[in-house]
Amino acid sequence: AQTVTQSQPEMSVQEAETVTLSCTYDTSESDYYLFWYKQPPSRQMILVIRQEAYKQQNATENRFSVNFQKAAKSFSLKISDSQLGDAAMYFCAYRSYSFGNEKLTFGTGTRLTIIP
Template structure:
């Protein structure tokens, strides 16, 4: 069964600095997607970025980028020029593209605080 691991429960970053959030996963599938979701204090889950496993190029969305290492099954999120509004809980997630394992699986999340 697929698993997603976020081993850091909390991280802190200075405003305008860069922070990297770690995530590892385990799967026997070859075709899948990986995501990072953000949950601010409003508790609305927001999709931040997605990565398709068959694409070698790392996904980028403005200040958010990922470092996808397929062989190592690692999927980290880098936030550049951190802003106060980035303070939130961040969840890494996995889904297989087809079949019975195409269940959306989340890590436990990491709480990111941003210091002004």
């Protein structure tokens, strides 16, 4: 079974600065997907970024980028130019590539606080 670990329960960053959230995972599969979701107080889970394991290039979405290290099974999220609206819980998630195993496996989350 796959597991996802987020070792930072809480992080804080000054507005406009850069912050990196850590995520490691354990799997015996070679193909899979990784995701970062954001959950603001509204409870709505919002997809931030996704990465296909077979792609060597790190995914980027505007101010959000990942550092995907497949051999180390590490998938960190970098948020540049942090904004007040980035304050939320951030969850790292894993999904198998194989058909019939589509569930997402989540880490326990990191609460990100933005300091004005």
